[in-house]
Amino acid sequence: MRALVNYFLRGLVVVAPLAFTGYVCWRLFVLIDGWLGLPIPGLGFVATLAFLILIGFLASSFLARGLFAVVESLLTRLPFVRLLYASTKDLLNAFVGEQRRFDRPVVVTVYPESEGAAIGFVTQSSLEHLGLHGQVAVYFPFSYSVAGHVLLFPADRVRPLPADSADVMAFLVSGGVTRVSATPAIPREAVVPPAAAPH
Template identity: 40%
Template sequence: MNQVIGKILRYFFQGLLLVIPIALTIYAITASVQWLDSLVKLPFPGLGLAIMLITITMIGLFTSNVLSHRVIEMVEALIIKIPLVGIIYSSSKDLIDAFVGDKKKFNQAVLVTENEANGIQKLGFITQKDLNSLGLPGKVAVYLPHSYAFSGVLILVPSENVRPLNAPSADIMKFIVSGGVSGIDKLERKK
């Protein structure tokens, strides 16, 4: 009888491993589409998302023009001069640029030795290789993402405590964000 219950429990947990990620993904997509649809009150589900995607693409097309770049730079210069608004705008713009812009910052995964005596190391990404302008020669800025969160910490460490990793940044980010349970198996298969 115990073996039967054990098998049923094992099957149940195997089912959970399959169902939960799928359910969470569907929920996240559905919630996002519903939220976007609520911004643009339309009778058809998903139409708000389609309109937003088309609008964003059209804005991207418009801003790829040289004349548009000058207009955007002038508008940005005005926005940045507004107290508080300028900080929010420039910070969010820099963050988006770090992930998808021409100035991607999370493209060099590194291993940081935090405490050599205890052998403590952390995974992160170099965001600035030269901190001379801050009066910190020989130091680099490394962003350490937190697991299971959209947050992290920025540390400034001597460059000799940072070792570049020979692995795709996306896989390292996935490994960090998942708390070390995801991503490494793919790296091993690629070798």
């Protein structure tokens, strides 16, 4: 009986992630495919991808970049729209844009008097513009969630973590279950520039 239970649990571990991933991908495909309401299955998805590629191409051209800048300027002047637009844009840029933010994993000494530490990502290596000299902003993702929080620490309590940022994110989101492979050591200046050092 115990062997059957073990086989069941092992099968569950193999099938459940595949089924969940397949279900989420399928639901996203159906959702995107239905945006345009086209009668042929899959055509809406392909059209949406083509549209996004076209917009990306236009946004890279000099003339269209000026037009997008004007539209963005208008959006950032509207109180509620500004909040939605700016936060969504910054979030996407942090993951896939040209200004990626979650690419500098660090280990932070949370309490100087203890040996406890936390893993996060430096999102702002200098907060001088806020009058916070020697402080850096570190984002800590929550496990099994898309949420997280940002805390400010003195730069001398933050040290680079020699690991791939995607692996570190998977490690944190999985609650520390996913294995992280070490990479060559990262120079401290690449994560916390000297300008962020305490005065």
